[in-house]
Amino acid sequence: MTASAIALVGNPNVGKSVLFHRLTGAYVNVSNYPGTTVEVARATARFDAAVDLIDTPGVLTLPARSDDERATMRALLHEPLRAVIQVGDAKNLRRTLTLTALLAELGVPAVLALNMHDEAGARGVTVDAQALSSALGIPVIPTVATGGEGMAQLTRSLADARAMLPLLHYDTDTEAAISDLANRISLHAPHPRLNARGLAILYLGQDSEVEAWLSEAAGENGADLVSARAAAQAKGVLPAALAHERGEAASTLTSRVTARTEQASPLLAHRIGQLIIHRFWAWPILLGVLFALYEFVGVFGAGTLVGLMENDLFGNILNPVVTAFVREHIGVVWMADLLVGEYGLWTMGMTYALALILPIVTTFFIIFGLLEDSGYFARLSVLANRLFKLIGLNGRAVLPMVLGLGCVTMSTLTTRILHSPRERLITIFLMALAIPCSAQLGVVLGLLGGISFTATLIWAASMVGVLLLAGFLAAKIIPGRRIPLVTEMPPIRLPLFGNVAKKTVGRIKWYLIEVIPLFLLGTLIMFLLNQFGALPAIIRAGEPLVSGWLGLPPEASAAFVMGFLRRDFGATGLFALSHQLSPIQAVVGMVTITLFVPCIASVMMIVKEQGWKIAAAMIAFIVPFAFLIGGLLNHLLRAVWL
Amino acid sequence: MSTHDHKARVPLAFLLPGARAEVDALDDAIDPTQREQIIAYGLAPGRPLIVLQQHPMTLVMIDEVELALEDSVARLVWVTRK
Ligand SMILES: Nc1nc2c(ncn2[C@@H]2O[C@H](COP(=O)(O)OP(=O)(O)O)[C@@H](O)[C@H]2O)c(=O)[nH]1
Numbered sequence: 045m046t047a048s049a050i051a052l053v054g055n056p057n058v059g060k061s062v063l064f065h066r067l068t069g070a071y072v073n074v075s076n077y078p079g080t081t082v083e084v085a086r087a088t089a090r091f092d093a094a095v096d097l098i099d100t101p102g103v104l105t106l107p108a109r110s111d112d113e114r115a116t117m118r119a120l121l122h123e124p125l126r127a128v129i130q131v132g133d134a135k136n137l138r139r140t141l142t143l144t145a146l147l148a149e150l151g152v153p154a155v156l157a158l159n160m161h162d163e164a165g166a167r168g169v170t171v172d173a174q175a176l177s178s179a180l181g182i183p184v185i186p187t188v189a190t191g192g193e194g195m196a197q198l199t200r201s202l203a204d205a206r207a208m209l210p211l212l213h214y215d216t217d218t219e220a221a222i223s224d225l226a227n228r229i230s231l232h233a234p235h236p237r238l239n240a241r242g243l244a245i246l247y248l249g250q251d252s253e254v255e256a257w258l259s260e261a262a263g264e265n266g267a268d269l270v271s272a273r274a275a276a277q278a279k280g281v282l283p284a285a286l287a288h289e290r291g292e293a294a295s296t297l298t299s300r301v302t303a304r305t306e307q308a309s310p311l312l313a314h315r316i317g318q319l320i321i322h323r324f325w326a327w328p329i330l331l332g333v334l335f336a337l338y339e340f341v342g343v344f345g346a347g348t349l350v351g352l353m354e355n356d357l358f359g360n361i362l363n364p365v366v367t368a369f370v371r372e373h374i375g376v377v378w379m380a381d382l383l384v385g386e387y388g389l390w391t392m393g394m395t396y397a398l399a400l401i402l403p404i405v406t407t408f409f410i411i412f413g414l415l416e417d418s419g420y421f422a423r424l425s426v427l428a429n430r431l432f433k434l435i436g437l438n439g440r441a442v443l444p445m446v447l448g449l450g451c452v453t454m455s456t457l458t459t460r461i462l463h464s465p466r467e468r469l470i471t472i473f474l475m476a477l478a479i480p481c482s483a484q485l486g487v488v489l490g491l492l493g494g495i496s497f498t499a500t501l502i503w504a505a506s507m508v509g510v511l512l513l514a515g516f517l518a519a520k521i522i523p524g525r526r527i528p529l530v531t532e533m534p535p536i537r538l539p540l541f542g543n544v545a546k547k548t549v550g551r552i553k554w555y556l557i558e559v560i561p562l563f564l565l566g567t568l569i570m571f572l573l574n575q576f577g578a579l580p581a582i583i584r585a586g587e588p589l590v591s592g593w594l595g596l597p598p599e600a601s602a603a604f605v606m607g608f609l610r611r612d613f614g615a616t617g618l619f620a621l622s623h624q625l626s627p628i629q630a631v632v633g634m635v636t637i638t639l640f641v642p643c644i645a646s647v648m649m650i651v652k653e654q655g656w657k658i659a660a661a662m663i664a665f666i667v668p669f670a671f672l673i674g675g676l677l678n679h680l681l682r683a684v685w686l
Numbered sequence: 687m688s689t690h691d692h693k694a695r696v697p698l699a700f701l702l703p704g705a706r707a708e709v710d711a712l713d714d715a716i717d718p719t720q721r722e723q724i725i726a727y728g729l730a731p732g733r734p735l736i737v738l739q740q741h742p743m744t745l746v747m748i749d750e751v752e753l754a755l756e757d758s759v760a761r762l763v764w765v766t767r768k
Contacts, residue, residue, distance in 0.1 A: 104726045105722050105723060105726040109722065109723075135749075136728075136749065136750055138749065139728060139751075142726065164750070167750050284721075287722065287725065291725065291730055295733075317752070318739065321739070321742060321745070326742075422754075426742060426743050426754045429742065429756060430742060433756075525717070528756040529756045530720060530727070530753070530755050530759055531753070531754050532727060532751060532752065532753055533745070533752035533753070533754055535752075
């Protein structure tokens, strides 16, 4: 690590990432702080190779409450920061300055990048940067990160970064409590860079990162801080009141430096934004978006690209060469098998990860980035909220679920955007149960579509029914309160190609690092099961259930076991049997396979995110449940559909 | 004055699109963390707002911020009409 770092800090969606990419070179290192799930990007600054630039997650409130906020607080506490660049949204100065007020208390040298100047202008909002700069005592630079405006001034201004003038004073009692705590902090746990006063304010507000840092630094004197805080609270010094004061101070300063002109007509962006969640127009627009998604990811990604990669590149060129090479150089048969055999790390694991899933997730990430940057996703969560309310979630969960249609393994990881552990648990469970991934979706639709529209419809209705039923029950059983949706609607924007491309590349890199090892581990387990002869035994053991209860041919049992390895494999296995299947058997088989445990990689991911116990409990529920529903459907269909 | 104020106080969820109002108070029934967040979003006592939509969720504009609130929360936000 270099000796000096500069952090970008700001509210969510103000353009930090875009600015970050403008100020750094191509090589970006994304990492997590130990114990947190949130990613922090880091790279060498373009303007000074000795400086590390850190892009922190967005903060809505400080003291920190969310994982994002805790990660940002951690960066402020632990990174060797020379300065921070606060990135603010010029059209939302009040919120920007509420954060500024707290950074000022911490005494970090800062400059303020007043971003989104273009959007503020379009809305008739002008900010007097000069006046703001003299009020805060630091450089204030208007920027348009997407257009690169103001970048040179911003980097130059860093030389003038300094601690800000305080924005406010609290009332006498509060001030007394703050100084008392601050004195104790200076005594027991002085921070090398941050002011004791700011830490005292955060500590009063029960910021968990500050609590942890202070208690470690103060050692046995920590008790003194705890009792001083308790005394302050007993005197009625409440964190909410402090936050309110900061908001008021920010409001006052905002009115002083902002001028507004009434706009004659609403912006086009506003009108589009409202149409997207309009009672009537929302639905045709949604269908259009889904159709585009299907065409690009399902047809182009999963069809054309996978065909090129799997058959042409891997099947015809790479795999024969690699296999021949390995067989020639490795004499021990089982070792060669481990690499290039039926369950080989290369022939199965890597081929699957690179030839089958990579093209799909790549196309998916592109669409995802477009929908994200255009402002559509935030509105989709508003549209979906009512439905998700039924299953104990809120509209935010629509994102991982849609992503699950691409790859459940990957979307399990993105449940980190959800705000409560309860929401994460329910969403991961429902995705494992009833969301078919793209690889599987292709086979299901191919098989059932070939039979009849009714067959496809029964399958789809079963999935939606199970999703709602299981969600409804999970919401009842899993303790905790549902959190209603309150969310900001970002403006509708035209996504920028460069920005989407950068995000996509970053996400693909992350996929390669996070997901591929799981595919390899899954392949290894499969290889071992096969080596020790356990696979045929498992397949035989399942036969009575498969042919008796589900009414499928005995061979289908293998498809279920294979389905565990790769979700689409199971479906493909049944596909291979399709000439022997009656329409009822096809529907029952596909419903059961879709509900059946997700692929082994996604199980690994669930273990990673939720731990062994929860993952085991989920499987223990899902496997019998898939057979139960499949069997019931079998008997129901035989009774009514002839 | 206080009695008059009290009469004019209505839940945000009851206003029609186009209505202008000022936030009066956030009900204590709102989850404390969510309350902090709502205030941080700008929906704080004393702040003016315009109601944009009530379906599928309550959508309000505060300065240049569009904020969507689920009905169960919008019922707990007290506002006075302007
Ligand atoms: N019009 C405009 N859009 C911007 C500007 N800076 C960023 N954006 C867009 O704002 C959105 C959020 O930016 P991002 O960097 O992801 O925000 P972050 O959450 O703060 O990292 C993206 O769609 C950007 O393209 C700007 O100066 N002007």
